[in-house]
Amino acid sequence: MLERDLLELVEKIQNYQTEFYDIEVKEAHEGCPKKLYDTISAFSNQNGGGILVFGLKESANFEVVGVYDPADLQKKMTEQCKQMSPIVRPVFTFCKSDDKIIMAAEIPEIDVTDKPCFYTGKGRLTGSYIRVGDSDEQMTEYEVYSYDAFRNKYQDDIRLTEKVPFSMLDKNKLDAYVIGLKNKKNRLVTINNDEIYELMGVTKNNIPTLAGTMMFCKYPQGYFPQFCITAVVVPGYEIGEVGNMGERFIDNKRIDGTIPEMLEEAVRFVYKNIAIKTIIDRETGQRQDKAEYPMEAVREIILNALIHRDYSIHTEGIPIQILLFKNRLEVKSPGGLYGRFRIDQIGKAQPDTRNPVIAIMMEDMSLTENRYSGIPTIRRSMKQFGLKEPVFDDVRNYFFVTLYNEPVNATKSEAAGDLVAFCKVPRNRTEIAEYLGLKTNYHAMQKYILPLIEKGKLKYTIPDKPKSKNQKFVSE
Helix, strand or coil: CCHHHHHHHHHHHHHHCCCECCEEEECCCCCCCCCCHHHHHHHHHCCCCEEEEECEEHHHCCEECCCCCHHHHHHHHHHHHHCEECCCCCEEEEEEECCEEEEEEEECCCCHHHCCCEECCCHHHHCEEEEECCEEEECCHHHHHHHHHHHCCCCHHHCECCCCCHHHECHHHHHHHHHHHHHHCHHHCCCCHHHHHHHHCCEECCEEEHHHHHHHECCHHHCCCCCCEEEEECCCCCCCCCCCCCCCCCEEEEECCCHHHHHHHHHHHHHHHCCEEEEECCCCCCEEEEECCCHHHHHHHHHHHHHHCCCCHHHCCCCEEEEECCCEEEEEEECCCCCCCCHHHCCCCCCCCCCHHHHHHHHHCCCCCCCCCHHHHHHHHHHHCCECCCEEEEECCEEEEEEECCECCCCHHHHHHHHHHHCCCCECHHHHHHHHCCCCHHHHHHHHHHHHHHCCCEEECCCCCCCCCCCCEEEC
8 A cells, every 4th residue: 555545545534434344443542452353353354354544533533643653553563463363464554644644554365265364362263253344243153164164175065964864865856866867977877876875975874964865855854944945025125014904924935845846946936926027929919928037047046045055054043035025036045155256256257166966966957057157147137137237245144146126227326316315304324224225234334325425415413423323314
């Protein structure tokens, strides 16, 4: 970072009157903050790292107060970074503003194979942090496990399910699977069925694996009740809104069975509950039904959730969720993106596969291509329907896919214009996030509220305390 970059960063913080997911402000006017390990850990663990800015006073509208001693601050900051595991190597930048010195410490992201970065004095489980919005939060045991799982290549889809007897696997389904395999793979023709089960991951040491259970068990949810799908149709735009008769859900169903069975039943549930338009071809006079969402995209989203969800013991109590709102379809899958893969790479790069055995089984049963064409298919289908781009989001232990039924020409500027009108009456962060259909208040602040404040179209109702829990926003 150059000096001018740091000055521009300070100006940005003062203009927006807030910290950011990758920027943390510390005063350091009278000494070095004693406990920085939570932020150092969080920045090291997040995509792109982050920046600590010293010499601004948050409680005084981020006024420049300067640091007490640049050399000593740098030294003590470095000492704290050495107490992390692995050791963090910050990059320092200094600049002057109003004859006062400001210091920035850039914290680089560490490689995923070294994550999580944690404070050695608290240990791996309690000393690992993650950035949530503009705050640092302790990682859950599952978040720590997810890094270990990738680094050590744990395969939860072939963990043994010793409580499931082999007799509970459906013989007809297994026979059909083996016949299909032998038709496709000549080398398996001379191998007996029991050996094929071992080779393909259906069993391990003659005990059914999780993949074998979820693909062929007569009733998998008898052993794993929450490895299912919960599907609901909401009468409004958010959970909690009720219909004209006070109903919370228009339809509500728990979908269970094997993975192939859940896939087909979930697709039927969505089709039954979305709007279907009847279109008459002017030239042929033939009738054609057009669904509210492209069913090809819907199937791919549900398929991806079933194949790529986390099947570890940490998520045994969490089902996949399908939520149908008036303006959107959401599919929420336990387990965020796996390994090195990032949101901006979706549909462009080949990801690591969390459950390779399940994925191959689904391919062998001709239920998926397993060629990483799902995301391009979803995007293409939405475009053909004239609908907005699908939204993919990795939100702390969950992967979300959202399809909107709004046409592609509904722009962000239109949404912002509607928001200004919505805020003729003072609104808080939660009300605005719900109005925009966003999952977090933080995204509402960063993408909509703060830019409109900067343009003078919205203002704080409590300008002296931008972060007040009672803060609302009103149109000028």
